[in-house]
Amino acid sequence: MQVTVLGNVATEVSYGETGGGVPMANFRLGCTERRYDRQREAWVDGDTHWLTVTAWRALAVNLIGSLSKGDPVLVSGRLKVREWGEGEARRTRVEIDARSVGHDLTRGTSAFRRATGVRGQPPGAGGCSGEPGAPAAEVEAEVVPEWIVQAIRSRPGQRGEVSEGVPAGGAAVAPTGP
Template identity: 65%
Template sequence: MNEVQVTVLGNVATEVRYGETAGGVPMADFLLGCTERRYDRERACWADGGTQWLRVTAWRALAVNLIGSLAKGEPVLVTGRLRVREWTEGEVKHSRVEIDARSIGHDLTRGTTAFRWAACVRGQPPGAAEPPGAKPAGEPVPGWIVDALESRRASALASVPARPEPPPGARAVTGQQGEVSEGERGGEDRALLG
């Protein structure tokens, strides 16, 4: 069977949605916005062209790893099988272009990222040594998702610069970035979670 394989560069346009099939198979999806860049000879500069919107769907380990790895607005490379999904609602026919993802990663021409080993590494024989930082294979998937989100949240909080002095009347809490008032920290938590 012939399949159309594609590699697409774009930005994550929605939050990653996670779910499981009735059989317990993890799946995640998000909308990918791909904007063409063209050189405008008249103005002698690069300009944005039209934006294509693609639904990206991931399954199993890739779906679980997306939850703690991607956020809305981040630039990514997606490789997978191109599909055109068609359905009918009443008398109206609809279609949408989708990518059944095989691999997804950040676009490192636009920034940096830090790799963390997943709990299960495909192809390892039973009893093989776990990669550094891997979680025990017996832990349930939802726990890994919570851990990944907490790790991402902690990294985001650690990168927020601290004020030199806390506001008057605030009790100071010492962190890795220096002193940050509890009031400031609470606002950052709400911004990340909200």
């Protein structure tokens, strides 16, 4: 099921790569319902729902240099609900396999920097015309901009940290996999 959710980034973005070298990032998203209480004549908070957002390939790489804990965001993607048992207790985890993530501009401003390295796609490709889960356009190895490499290196304890052999100007990333 495709959903779009408004919320706040609740954790720093965690970055790693699969065994095949596919970039992956995730973060926790907190979504608190706000409603107007006519009796109190004031806005009140409802329940907070917690989701894990996972992004792949170019979106994962771009999240590293774009989001910080506390940022208001819109996340669009495929909703997944996982349930399992731990002894007698039942556990549930709600996840979004993100297709698109952006700042909520009703709450602030943002400066856009175009990513480079995608071949076969005109600027803005992948919008409304793309079918969810459809194969992406032909993609060559991307060069990750130096500001993203530095953002990854500056995060302590990250899995899949960029290796010391990163060439000046960026790291080569081959977007293959899930």
